[in-house]
Amino acid sequence: MTIKVDQEKCVGCGMCAGLCPEVFAMTDDGKSKVIGDNIACAKEAADSCPVEAISVS
Ligand code: SF4
Numbered sequence: 001m002t003i004k005v006d007q008e009k010c011v012g013c014g015m016c017a018g019l020c021p022e023v024f025a026m027t028d029d030g031k032s033k034v035i036g037d038n039i040a041c042a043k044e045a046a047d048s049c050p051v052e053a054i055s056v057s
Contacts, residue, residue: 009053
């Protein structure tokens with residue numbers, strides 16, 4: 001499975017990195033990037049992302 005963050009949609013709220021610090025990290029330009037592969041946590045973050053920028057497929 002692949003975890004992706006749509007850089008256009010991400011508003012940099014930091015929620016995903018807070019929920020799954022092993023999967024998401026915030027970049028210098030205030031966006032989230034994928035750094036890990038914990039699918040279960042990534043799905044939780046995807047469900048919680050306010051702008052649905054995270055996809056797990
Ligand atoms: S939860 Fe969504 S909007 Fe917030 S930082 Fe993560 S990907 Fe971006």
